[in-house]
Amino acid sequence: MRYRRADVVDRAIRGLDEHGLEALSMRRLAADLGVQPSALYHHFPDKRALLAAVADEVLARGRRATEVMTWDGELELVCVELRDAMLAHRDGDRLIASVNAEGIGAGEPEARMADALRRGGADERLARVGARTLLHYVLAHVDAEPGDFALGLAVVLDGLTARLARERTGYFSSR
Amino acid sequence: MRYRRADVVDRAIRGLDEHGLEALSMRRLAADLGVQPSALYHHFPDKRALLAAVADEVLARGRRATEVMTWDGELELVCVELRDAMLAHRDGDRLIASVNAEGIGAGEPEARMADALRRGGADERLARVGARTLLHYVLAHVDAEPGDFALGLAVVLDGLTARLARERTGYFSSR
DNA sequence: ACCTGAACACCGTTCAAGT
Protein backbone atom coordinates (compact mmCIF):
# COMPACT_ATOMS: atom_id res chain seq x y z
CA MET A 1 0.00 0.00 0.00
CA ARG A 2 1.10 3.53 -0.76
CA TYR A 3 -0.24 6.43 1.23
CA ARG A 4 -0.33 10.16 1.10
CA ARG A 5 -0.01 12.47 4.07
CA ALA A 6 -3.76 12.96 4.30
CA ASP A 7 -4.31 9.18 4.42
CA VAL A 8 -2.03 8.93 7.41
CA VAL A 9 -3.84 11.75 9.21
CA ASP A 10 -7.12 10.08 8.43
CA ARG A 11 -6.03 6.76 9.86
CA ALA A 12 -4.62 8.51 12.92
CA ILE A 13 -8.02 10.09 13.62
CA ARG A 14 -9.66 6.68 13.32
CA GLY A 15 -7.10 5.25 15.72
CA LEU A 16 -7.76 8.11 18.09
CA ASP A 17 -11.48 7.39 18.13
CA GLU A 18 -10.95 3.66 18.52
CA HIS A 19 -8.17 3.47 21.07
CA GLY A 20 -7.62 6.97 22.51
CA LEU A 21 -4.70 9.38 22.50
CA GLU A 22 -2.41 7.27 24.70
CA ALA A 23 -2.54 4.40 22.23
CA LEU A 24 -1.77 6.65 19.27
CA SER A 25 1.87 5.71 18.82
CA MET A 26 3.92 5.91 15.64
CA ARG A 27 4.43 2.17 15.75
CA ARG A 28 0.79 1.37 16.27
CA LEU A 29 -0.32 3.78 13.56
CA ALA A 30 2.19 2.23 11.19
CA ALA A 31 0.89 -1.22 12.04
CA ASP A 32 -2.69 -0.05 11.42
CA LEU A 33 -1.60 1.14 7.99
CA GLY A 34 0.29 -2.10 7.33
CA VAL A 35 3.56 -0.25 7.01
CA GLN A 36 6.90 -0.03 8.79
CA PRO A 37 7.21 2.64 11.53
CA SER A 38 9.98 4.34 9.59
CA ALA A 39 7.63 4.88 6.64
CA LEU A 40 5.75 7.53 8.64
CA TYR A 41 8.88 9.67 8.72
CA HIS A 42 8.54 10.18 5.03
CA HIS A 43 5.30 12.08 5.71
CA PHE A 44 6.13 13.79 9.01
CA PRO A 45 9.43 14.85 10.55
CA ASP A 46 8.38 13.57 13.97
CA LYS A 47 5.41 12.65 16.15
CA ARG A 48 4.72 16.22 17.21
CA ALA A 49 4.24 17.22 13.58
CA LEU A 50 1.89 14.30 13.04
CA LEU A 51 -0.19 15.25 16.07
CA ALA A 52 -0.25 18.87 14.92
CA ALA A 53 -1.61 17.77 11.55
CA VAL A 54 -4.20 15.58 13.26
CA ALA A 55 -5.26 18.46 15.51
CA ASP A 56 -5.58 20.83 12.58
CA GLU A 57 -7.69 18.30 10.70
CA VAL A 58 -9.98 17.81 13.70
CA LEU A 59 -10.46 21.58 13.90
CA ALA A 60 -10.98 21.87 10.13
CA ARG A 61 -13.71 19.22 10.23
CA GLY A 62 -15.48 21.17 12.97
CA ARG A 63 -15.58 24.46 11.10
CA ARG A 64 -18.94 25.90 10.13
CA ALA A 65 -19.81 28.19 7.25
CA THR A 66 -18.36 31.67 7.70
CA GLU A 67 -20.88 34.32 8.55
CA VAL A 68 -20.66 38.03 9.06
CA MET A 69 -21.27 38.56 12.75
CA THR A 70 -20.92 40.98 15.62
CA TRP A 71 -17.62 40.63 17.43
CA ASP A 72 -19.16 39.13 20.56
CA GLY A 73 -21.29 36.77 18.55
CA GLU A 74 -18.18 35.58 16.75
CA LEU A 75 -16.34 35.16 20.03
CA GLU A 76 -19.03 32.86 21.32
CA LEU A 77 -19.29 31.03 18.01
CA VAL A 78 -15.58 30.21 17.96
CA CYS A 79 -15.84 28.79 21.50
CA VAL A 80 -18.81 26.61 20.66
CA GLU A 81 -17.28 25.51 17.36
CA LEU A 82 -14.07 24.57 19.13
CA ARG A 83 -15.96 22.70 21.80
CA ASP A 84 -17.97 20.74 19.25
CA ALA A 85 -14.86 19.89 17.23
CA MET A 86 -13.20 18.45 20.32
CA LEU A 87 -16.30 16.58 21.43
CA ALA A 88 -16.51 14.91 18.01
CA HIS A 89 -13.44 12.76 18.73
CA ARG A 90 -12.19 10.71 21.64
CA ASP A 91 -9.62 12.66 23.69
CA GLY A 92 -10.19 15.61 21.36
CA ASP A 93 -9.60 18.08 24.18
CA ARG A 94 -6.33 16.47 25.22
CA LEU A 95 -5.15 16.36 21.63
CA ILE A 96 -5.83 20.04 20.98
CA ALA A 97 -4.47 21.05 24.38
CA SER A 98 -1.17 19.22 23.90
CA VAL A 99 -0.64 20.46 20.36
CA ASN A 100 -1.54 23.98 21.40
CA ALA A 101 0.82 23.83 24.37
CA GLU A 102 3.67 22.92 22.03
CA GLY A 103 2.81 25.95 19.91
CA ILE A 104 3.13 23.94 16.72
CA GLY A 105 -0.46 23.99 15.49
CA ALA A 106 -4.14 24.33 16.38
CA GLY A 107 -3.67 28.05 16.86
CA GLU A 108 -6.51 29.18 14.64
CA PRO A 109 -9.29 29.42 17.24
CA GLU A 110 -7.13 31.56 19.51
CA ALA A 111 -6.20 33.86 16.61
CA ARG A 112 -9.86 34.23 15.61
CA MET A 113 -10.84 35.09 19.17
CA ALA A 114 -8.11 37.70 19.40
CA ASP A 115 -9.36 39.23 16.13
CA ALA A 116 -12.92 39.36 17.41
CA LEU A 117 -11.75 41.08 20.60
CA ARG A 118 -9.81 43.66 18.60
CA ARG A 119 -12.96 44.32 16.58
CA GLY A 120 -14.70 44.85 19.91
CA GLY A 121 -12.21 47.56 20.82
CA ALA A 122 -9.65 45.59 22.81
CA ASP A 123 -6.06 46.75 22.73
CA GLU A 124 -3.35 44.27 21.84
CA ARG A 125 -2.81 43.17 25.41
CA LEU A 126 -6.45 42.50 26.24
CA ALA A 127 -6.99 40.76 22.90
CA ARG A 128 -4.10 38.41 23.59
CA VAL A 129 -4.92 37.69 27.22
CA GLY A 130 -8.65 37.45 26.58
CA ALA A 131 -8.25 35.03 23.68
CA ARG A 132 -5.92 32.83 25.70
CA THR A 133 -8.30 32.89 28.66
CA LEU A 134 -11.27 31.86 26.52
CA LEU A 135 -9.28 29.17 24.74
CA HIS A 136 -8.22 27.55 27.98
CA TYR A 137 -11.68 27.92 29.41
CA VAL A 138 -13.06 25.86 26.55
CA LEU A 139 -10.24 23.31 26.75
CA ALA A 140 -10.86 22.83 30.46
CA HIS A 141 -14.64 22.53 30.26
CA VAL A 142 -15.20 20.17 27.36
CA ASP A 143 -16.34 17.47 29.73
CA ALA A 144 -18.63 19.79 31.69
CA GLU A 145 -22.39 19.62 31.19
CA PRO A 146 -23.61 22.03 28.51
CA GLY A 147 -25.33 24.15 31.14
CA ASP A 148 -22.20 24.50 33.22
CA PHE A 149 -20.16 25.21 30.12
CA ALA A 150 -22.50 28.03 29.12
CA LEU A 151 -22.50 29.48 32.63
CA GLY A 152 -18.74 29.69 32.90
CA LEU A 153 -18.39 31.00 29.37
CA ALA A 154 -20.91 33.73 30.14
CA VAL A 155 -18.93 34.70 33.24
CA VAL A 156 -15.72 35.15 31.25
CA LEU A 157 -17.49 36.93 28.39
CA ASP A 158 -19.19 39.25 30.88
CA GLY A 159 -15.84 40.11 32.40
CA LEU A 160 -14.43 40.86 28.96
CA THR A 161 -17.34 42.97 27.73
CA ALA A 162 -17.39 44.93 30.99
CA ARG A 163 -13.69 45.68 30.60
CA LEU A 164 -14.20 46.74 26.97
CA ALA A 165 -17.08 49.03 27.89
CA ARG A 166 -14.89 50.68 30.49
CA GLU A 167 -12.03 51.13 28.04
CA ARG A 168 -14.37 52.75 25.53
CA THR A 169 -15.79 55.22 28.06
CA GLY A 170 -12.37 55.98 29.46
CA TYR A 171 -13.28 54.74 32.93
CA PHE A 172 -10.37 53.21 34.80
CA SER A 173 -10.91 50.42 37.27
CA SER A 174 -8.68 50.05 40.30
CA ARG A 175 -8.54 46.30 39.69
CA MET B 1 21.61 3.63 50.06
CA ARG B 2 18.17 3.34 51.57
CA TYR B 3 15.53 5.93 50.92
CA ARG B 4 12.16 6.95 52.22
CA ARG B 5 9.29 8.17 50.08
CA ALA B 6 10.04 11.80 50.85
CA ASP B 7 13.67 11.36 49.72
CA VAL B 8 12.47 10.09 46.36
CA VAL B 9 10.09 13.04 45.95
CA ASP B 10 12.90 15.38 46.88
CA ARG B 11 15.26 13.93 44.31
CA ALA B 12 12.50 14.03 41.70
CA ILE B 13 12.03 17.78 42.27
CA ARG B 14 15.76 18.31 41.89
CA GLY B 15 15.69 16.30 38.67
CA LEU B 16 12.76 18.38 37.48
CA ASP B 17 14.66 21.60 38.04
CA GLU B 18 17.83 20.26 36.45
CA HIS B 19 16.50 18.44 33.39
CA GLY B 20 12.79 19.28 33.00
CA LEU B 21 9.60 17.23 33.10
CA GLU B 22 10.29 15.25 29.92
CA ALA B 23 13.52 13.86 31.35
CA LEU B 24 11.84 12.85 34.62
CA SER B 25 11.58 9.13 33.95
CA MET B 26 11.42 6.35 36.49
CA ARG B 27 14.65 4.94 35.13
CA ARG B 28 16.50 8.23 35.23
CA LEU B 29 15.25 9.05 38.72
CA ALA B 30 16.35 5.61 39.88
CA ALA B 31 19.78 6.17 38.34
CA ASP B 32 20.03 9.56 40.06
CA LEU B 33 19.34 7.83 43.35
CA GLY B 34 21.80 5.06 42.54
CA VAL B 35 19.11 2.43 42.70
CA GLN B 36 17.38 -0.03 40.36
CA PRO B 37 14.23 1.23 38.59
CA SER B 38 12.18 -1.45 40.28
CA ALA B 39 13.12 -0.06 43.70
CA LEU B 40 10.86 2.96 43.07
CA TYR B 41 7.86 0.69 42.97
CA HIS B 42 8.31 0.01 46.63
CA HIS B 43 7.50 3.68 47.28
CA PHE B 44 4.92 4.37 44.56
CA PRO B 45 2.50 2.09 42.73
CA ASP B 46 3.28 3.76 39.40
CA LYS B 47 4.64 6.89 37.76
CA ARG B 48 1.36 8.78 38.02
CA ALA B 49 1.41 8.38 41.79
CA LEU B 50 5.00 9.61 41.92
CA LEU B 51 4.15 12.69 39.85
CA ALA B 52 1.11 13.34 42.03
CA ALA B 53 3.32 13.27 45.13
CA VAL B 54 5.81 15.60 43.44
CA ALA B 55 3.03 18.01 42.45
CA ASP B 56 1.60 18.03 45.98
CA GLU B 57 5.05 18.73 47.41
CA VAL B 58 5.59 21.62 44.99
CA LEU B 59 2.25 23.09 46.06
CA ALA B 60 3.00 22.51 49.75
CA ARG B 61 6.31 24.35 49.46
CA GLY B 62 4.51 27.29 47.91
CA ARG B 63 1.94 27.70 50.67
CA ARG B 64 1.96 30.85 52.73
CA ALA B 65 0.79 31.38 56.29
CA THR B 66 -2.97 31.08 56.64
CA GLU B 67 -4.77 34.34 57.21
CA VAL B 68 -8.38 35.26 57.80
CA MET B 69 -9.47 37.06 54.67
CA THR B 70 -12.45 38.24 52.68
CA TRP B 71 -13.65 35.67 50.17
CA ASP B 72 -12.44 37.64 47.15
CA GLY B 73 -9.10 38.36 48.76
CA GLU B 74 -8.65 34.67 49.37
CA LEU B 75 -9.60 33.87 45.79
CA GLU B 76 -6.89 36.13 44.50
CA LEU B 77 -4.39 34.88 47.07
CA VAL B 78 -4.86 31.26 46.04
CA CYS B 79 -4.26 32.20 42.40
CA VAL B 80 -1.07 34.11 43.17
CA GLU B 81 0.15 31.41 45.55
CA LEU B 82 -0.45 28.75 42.92
CA ARG B 83 1.31 30.82 40.29
CA ASP B 84 4.34 31.38 42.50
CA ALA B 85 4.53 27.70 43.43
CA MET B 86 4.61 26.74 39.75
CA LEU B 87 7.12 29.44 38.85
CA ALA B 88 9.48 28.15 41.55
CA HIS B 89 10.26 24.99 39.55
CA ARG B 90 11.07 24.19 35.96
CA ASP B 91 7.98 22.96 34.08
CA GLY B 92 5.98 23.54 37.26
CA ASP B 93 2.89 24.49 35.27
CA ARG B 94 3.06 21.40 33.10
CA LEU B 95 3.56 19.21 36.14
CA ILE B 96 0.55 20.59 38.00
CA ALA B 97 -1.58 20.63 34.86
CA SER B 98 -0.88 16.99 34.02
CA VAL B 99 -1.42 15.75 37.56
CA ASN B 100 -4.58 17.81 37.86
CA ALA B 101 -5.89 16.50 34.55
CA GLU B 102 -5.49 12.94 35.81
CA GLY B 103 -7.52 13.86 38.88
CA ILE B 104 -5.07 12.09 41.17
CA GLY B 105 -3.64 15.04 43.12
CA ALA B 106 -2.92 18.76 43.19
CA GLY B 107 -6.61 19.44 43.77
CA GLU B 108 -6.21 21.67 46.81
CA PRO B 109 -6.07 25.06 45.09
CA GLU B 110 -9.26 24.33 43.16
CA ALA B 111 -11.03 23.20 46.34
CA ARG B 112 -9.93 26.33 48.18
CA MET B 113 -11.18 28.53 45.37
CA ALA B 114 -14.54 26.78 45.33
CA ASP B 115 -14.81 27.33 49.11
CA ALA B 116 -14.03 31.01 48.74
CA LEU B 117 -16.69 31.35 46.05
CA ARG B 118 -19.26 29.64 48.28
CA ARG B 119 -18.38 32.08 51.03
CA GLY B 120 -19.02 34.84 48.50
CA GLY B 121 -22.53 33.52 47.92
CA ALA B 122 -22.02 31.26 44.93
CA ASP B 123 -24.26 28.25 44.57
CA GLU B 124 -22.68 24.85 44.04
CA ARG B 125 -22.64 25.15 40.26
CA LEU B 126 -21.01 28.56 40.10
CA ALA B 127 -18.49 27.61 42.78
CA ARG B 128 -17.46 24.55 40.80
CA VAL B 129 -17.31 26.21 37.38
CA GLY B 130 -15.71 29.38 38.72
CA ALA B 131 -12.98 27.51 40.58
CA ARG B 132 -12.18 25.43 37.54
CA THR B 133 -12.10 28.52 35.34
CA LEU B 134 -9.70 30.32 37.66
CA LEU B 135 -7.49 27.26 38.06
CA HIS B 136 -7.08 26.86 34.32
CA TYR B 137 -6.60 30.56 33.87
CA VAL B 138 -3.62 30.42 36.22
CA LEU B 139 -2.25 27.24 34.63
CA ALA B 140 -2.43 28.80 31.19
CA HIS B 141 -0.85 32.13 32.11
CA VAL B 142 2.13 31.15 34.21
CA ASP B 143 4.47 32.22 31.44
CA ALA B 144 2.67 35.51 30.84
CA GLU B 145 4.18 38.75 32.08
CA PRO B 146 2.97 39.69 35.57
CA GLY B 147 1.01 42.63 34.15
CA ASP B 148 -0.82 40.47 31.64
CA PHE B 149 -1.45 37.83 34.28
CA ALA B 150 -3.03 40.41 36.57
CA LEU B 151 -5.16 41.86 33.76
CA GLY B 152 -6.66 38.53 32.74
CA LEU B 153 -7.17 37.49 36.34
CA ALA B 154 -9.02 40.75 37.02
CA VAL B 155 -11.26 40.12 33.99
CA VAL B 156 -12.29 36.69 35.27
CA LEU B 157 -12.70 37.90 38.85
CA ASP B 158 -14.83 40.82 37.62
CA GLY B 159 -17.05 38.41 35.73
CA LEU B 160 -17.45 36.27 38.83
CA THR B 161 -18.16 39.11 41.25
CA ALA B 162 -20.66 40.65 38.84
CA ARG B 163 -22.48 37.33 38.61
CA LEU B 164 -22.48 36.97 42.40
CA ALA B 165 -23.83 40.48 42.88
CA ARG B 166 -26.66 39.68 40.47
CA GLU B 167 -27.45 36.43 42.25
CA ARG B 168 -27.64 38.23 45.58
CA THR B 169 -30.02 40.92 44.31
CA GLY B 170 -32.13 38.38 42.49
CA TYR B 171 -31.49 39.92 39.09
CA PHE B 172 -31.47 37.41 36.29
CA SER B 173 -29.32 37.93 33.25
CA SER B 174 -30.38 36.64 29.87
CA ARG B 175 -26.85 35.36 29.28
C1' DA C 1 11.07 -2.32 54.87
C1' DC C 2 13.78 -1.58 51.05
C1' DC C 3 16.35 -3.20 47.30
C1' DT C 4 18.60 -6.31 43.25
C1' DG C 5 18.61 -8.58 38.72
C1' DA C 6 16.50 -9.88 34.99
C1' DA C 7 12.98 -9.86 32.03
C1' DC C 8 8.65 -8.27 29.17
C1' DA C 9 6.38 -5.41 26.21
C1' DC C 10 6.61 -1.52 24.52
C1' DC C 11 8.36 3.52 22.73
C1' DG C 12 10.43 7.46 18.98
C1' DT C 13 13.85 7.92 15.66
C1' DT C 14 17.68 7.08 12.19
C1' DC C 15 19.67 5.26 8.13
C1' DA C 16 21.08 2.64 4.30
C1' DA C 17 18.84 0.44 0.86
C1' DG C 18 15.12 -0.91 -2.24
C1' DT C 19 11.22 0.28 -6.21
Place this chain on the structure above:
DNA sequence: ACCTGAACACCGTTCAAGT
Protein backbone atom coordinates in the same frame (compact mmCIF):
# COMPACT_ATOMS: atom_id res chain seq x y z
C1' DA D 1 7.92 9.52 -3.94
C1' DC D 2 7.18 6.09 -0.76
C1' DC D 3 8.62 2.17 1.64
C1' DT D 4 11.60 -1.92 3.95
C1' DG D 5 14.67 -3.91 7.46
C1' DA D 6 17.41 -3.45 11.00
C1' DA D 7 19.21 -1.13 14.52
C1' DC D 8 19.85 2.40 18.61
C1' DA D 9 18.62 4.31 22.73
C1' DC D 10 15.36 4.61 25.42
C1' DC D 11 10.55 3.79 28.23
C1' DG D 12 7.09 1.78 32.44
C1' DT D 13 6.25 -2.22 34.91
C1' DT D 14 6.51 -7.01 37.03
C1' DC D 15 8.39 -10.54 39.80
C1' DA D 16 11.15 -13.69 42.22
C1' DA D 17 14.69 -13.25 45.25
C1' DG D 18 17.85 -11.13 48.55
C1' DT D 19 18.94 -8.49 53.42
